[in-house]
Amino acid sequence: MPDVVLNAEGLGKHYLLRHRIAGYDTLREKISENLRRLTAARRPPPGPREAALEEFWALRDVSMQIRQGEVVALIGRNGAGKSTLLKIISRITEPTAGRLRIRGRAASLLEVGTGFHPELTGRENIFLNGAILGMPKTEIRAKFDQIVAFAEVAQFLDTPVKRYSSGMYVRLAFSIAAHLEPDILIVDEVLAVGDAPFQKKCLERMSEVAAMGRTILFVSHNLGLVRSMCRRGILLENGRIVCDDLVEVTVARYLEGLEAVASSNLLERPQRRGTGRVRLSRLDIRDTNHAIKSSVEAGQALQFVFHTTGRLPALTCSFTIYDSVGQAITCFDSALQCDPDPANNADVPPFVCELGELFLTPGRYRINAALYCQDELLDHVESAAILDVDPGVARARPVVATPGYGSVFMPHRWMGPC
Amino acid sequence: MIQRMPTSSAAAVAHPAPGHTPPQERIIEAGRRDSRYLLELWHYRELFYFLAWRDILVRYKQTAAGIAWVLIKAIVTLLVLTVVFGRVARLPSDGVPYPLLVFAAMLPWQFFAGALTDCSNSLVGNGDLISKIYFPRLIVPGSAMIVNLVDFSISCVVLALLLAWHGFAPDWRILALPLLVALAAALTFGAGLWFAALTAEYRDFRFIAGFVVQLGLYISPVGFSSSVVPENWRALYSLNPLVGVIDGFRWAILRGTPDFYWPGLAISVAIAVLLLASGLWYFRRTERRFADVI
Numbered sequence: 001m002p003d004v005v006l007n008a009e010g011l012g013k014h015y016l017l018r019h020r021i022a023g024y025d026t027l028r029e030k031i032s033e034n035l036r037r038l039t040a041a042r043r044p045p046p047g048p049r050e051a052a053l054e055e056f057w058a059l060r061d062v063s064m065q066i067r068q069g070e071v072v073a074l075i076g077r078n079g080a081g082k083s084t085l086l087k088i089i090s091r092i093t094e095p096t097a098g099r100l101r102i103r104g105r106a107a108s109l110l111e112v113g114t115g116f117h118p119e120l121t122g123r124e125n126i127f128l129n130g131a132i133l134g135m136p137k138t139e140i141r142a143k144f145d146q147i148v149a150f151a152e153v154a155q156f157l158d159t160p161v162k163r164y165s166s167g168m169y170v171r172l173a174f175s176i177a178a179h180l181e182p183d184i185l186i187v188d189e190v191l192a193v194g195d196a197p198f199q200k201k202c203l204e205r206m207s208e209v210a211a212m213g214r215t216i217l218f219v220s221h222n223l224g225l226v227r228s229m230c231r232r233g234i235l236l237e238n239g240r241i242v243c244d245d246l247v248e249v250t251v252a253r254y255l256e257g258l259e260a261v262a263s264s265n266l267l268e269r270p271q272r273r274g275t276g277r278v279r280l281s282r283l284d285i286r287d288t289n290h291a292i293k294s295s296v297e298a299g300q301a302l303q304f305v306f307h308t309t310g311r312l313p314a315l316t317c318s319f320t321i322y323d324s325v326g327q328a329i330t331c332f333d334s335a336l337q338c339d340p341d342p343a344n345n346a347d348v349p350p351f352v353c354e355l356g357e358l359f360l361t362p363g364r365y366r367i368n369a370a371l372y373c374q375d376e377l378l379d380h381v382e383s384a385a386i387l388d389v390d391p392g393v394a395r396a397r398p399v400v401a402t403p404g405y406g407s408v409f410m411p412h413r414w415m416g417p418c
Numbered sequence: 419m420i421q422r423m424p425t426s427s428a429a430a431v432a433h434p435a436p437g438h439t440p441p442q443e444r445i446i447e448a449g450r451r452d453s454r455y456l457l458e459l460w461h462y463r464e465l466f467y468f469l470a471w472r473d474i475l476v477r478y479k480q481t482a483a484g485i486a487w488v489l490i491k492a493i494v495t496l497l498v499l500t501v502v503f504g505r506v507a508r509l510p511s512d513g514v515p516y517p518l519l520v521f522a523a524m525l526p527w528q529f530f531a532g533a534l535t536d537c538s539n540s541l542v543g544n545g546d547l548i549s550k551i552y553f554p555r556l557i558v559p560g561s562a563m564i565v566n567l568v569d570f571s572i573s574c575v576v577l578a579l580l581l582a583w584h585g586f587a588p589d590w591r592i593l594a595l596p597l598l599v600a601l602a603a604a605l606t607f608g609a610g611l612w613f614a615a616l617t618a619e620y621r622d623f624r625f626i627a628g629f630v631v632q633l634g635l636y637i638s639p640v641g642f643s644s645s646v647v648p649e650n651w652r653a654l655y656s657l658n659p660l661v662g663v664i665d666g667f668r669w670a671i672l673r674g675t676p677d678f679y680w681p682g683l684a685i686s687v688a689i690a691v692l693l694l695a696s697g698l699w700y701f702r703r704t705e706r707r708f709a710d711v712i
Contacts, residue, residue, distance in 0.1 A: 091552035099447040131468040
């Protein structure tokens with residue numbers, strides 16, 4: 001087939017993980033560390049941080065063909081192998097197995113602004129970054145004005161970029177990358193930056209690139225964007241391709257997958273972190289009559305019930321609610337006890353978190369949950385449950401979906417000239 | 419596996435960009451050596467220049483003295499070495515002014531020390547680039563060498579001034595200097611490649627490089643002439659490849675040295691070739707892993 005620009009046969013990438021059993025990289029740990037500093041309580045030093053070796057296939061048996069001019073979406077949960085695949089395609093890392101044939105140059109917008117030097121001016125950085133991305137100097141010079149105009153930084157060209165606002169920084173970085181003319185353009189979640197008009201401009205630029213007959217590989221958690229940009233979607237799960245079809249089919253399959261994992265026994269989830277001394281076995285969402293619900297009306301009371309495989313004296317539980325595009329909305333932590341919390345009772349499951357009123361707008365939410373014992377992460381499960389919120393009434397005020405305008409309802413009242 | 423032609427929006431497929439010739443195919447698989455590495459280095463040649471330019475530009479930003487730091491450092495070191503070895507220890511100067519004897523040796527020594535340190539930190543220092551963008555990794559230590567060559571040329575100007583001050587004119591031997599610079603560069607780059615690749619995986623080598631540089635000043639004939647080393651120890655002493663390089667520099671700049679030890683230079687050349695070849699081999703062998711280990 002003459003027009004195949006990318007042909008992967010059985011690609012695999014294998015890592016040996018040496019992970020610390022007690023990590024230090026979660027919000028919960030930051031909070032507890034801050035609290036500890038506040039209270040200045042004396043604590044025993046943290047336990048020994050052991051290292052364990054784990055064999056891990058980030059990518060396994062990936063085969064696919066992409067033709068000239070296709071705009072393909074790569075979809076999958078975090079850790080499904082999308083980034084690893086992109087890194088192999090852009091030659092940053094080498095596969096452990098399989099073979100990849102690429103026709104032409106692949107350039108990635110993996111992280112815009114990589115290689116920017118804060119001390120250099122905007123002008124200097126355009127040349128430096130262009131060279132890093134593989135653009136010859138003549139090409140940069142030819143496109144210089146376009147790049148500057150696109151980024152809207154003309155007045156600040158001779159200012160060191162360390163004095164740029166973050167918006168300007170990102171615009172300049174994206175602008176350079178967007179004027180690359182690779183045969184295969186890899187776009188990884190970069191459109192999440194900048195304000196709305198700039199995002200629109202970026203999308204237009206991508207469509208332009210696509211219209212020039214270039215191939216685009218697109219990664220985003222924004223499923224609406226994926227659907228509007230791409231025709232074809234590839235779904236990765238645990239490093240394997242599980243679906244390669246029209247983008248609508250793939251997105252539907254992806255969403256199904258999220259729900260399917262949410263309804264199953266948590267102990268069967270292979271993808272989890274933590275030492276595992278105690279594990280989460282089930283997460284139920286109940287109404288106040290203890291009836292398990294799959295969807296809840298906004299404004300109603302509900303309980304999150306966490307079942308675990310055991311109990312420990314200092315066991316704590318935390319969970320975070322994410323919206324449908326993967327944005328964290330709010331998080332809860334049982335380590336932050338206060339007086340009204342009743343003492344533990346042997347009859348109830350280890351953790352029940354009760355919300356008096358659900359102040360979320362209608363839509364679909366995902367919950368990640370984790371168990372801790374002091375600083376030790378025992379268990380962490382992604383998408384432990386799916387929470388569907390239906391339209392309802394909170395504090396006598398209707399709560400309706402406001403897509404794109406936030407997902408939190410705040411109790412309020414209006415006073416006006418009536 | 420589904421191979422589906424995209425339907426409507428892919429009308430562009432029928433009209434590929436004008437003048438867009440189908441590019442060459444590249445195969446990526448485990449352990450495969452890319453035969454086009456040299457070609458690729460050539461394609462990325464501007465990056466050599468840009469990375470070096472960045473490092474030079476950035477190095478003296480927000481400093482008041484700027485590039486004059488190269489001179490200040492050279493002059494202070496020269497004074498200290500001259501006083502300690504020439505005045506206090508009263509070592510022989512082979513009939514040339516002691517500052518000239520010291521400075522002729524400081525040229526290659528400072529180049530070696532600076533370039534080795536920069537090379538070994540270069541991959542780690544550019545870790546964010548390496549883990550996110552592909553380019554031939556050899557460019558990174560390569561541009562560290564260029565930065566130090568620039569410093570070296572500034573020091574050469576200082577040498578010229580110093581020669582004029584002492585009214586000392588070099589003879590025809592100075593023509594050999596470019597060859598000796600090439601020898602010093604090959605030696606340094608070879609060692610630098612080893613340290614860069616090893617530091618990427620084991621940060622220990624950052625300290626080892628610092629150690630080599632610190633001790634090297636004492637075991638190399640920088641502050642003194644190598645003629646103070648007893649004759650029957652000369653061969654052993656010359657196993658330090660810098661001995662040959664430094665003696666060579668003195669020979670070229672200072673109108674020859676009384677009893678030039680030619681075997682020492684030969685040993686230096688041999689070690690430089692060996693280091694450069696093995697350094698390139700090791701770097702090429704490990705560079706595909708850099709993004710994973712850095």
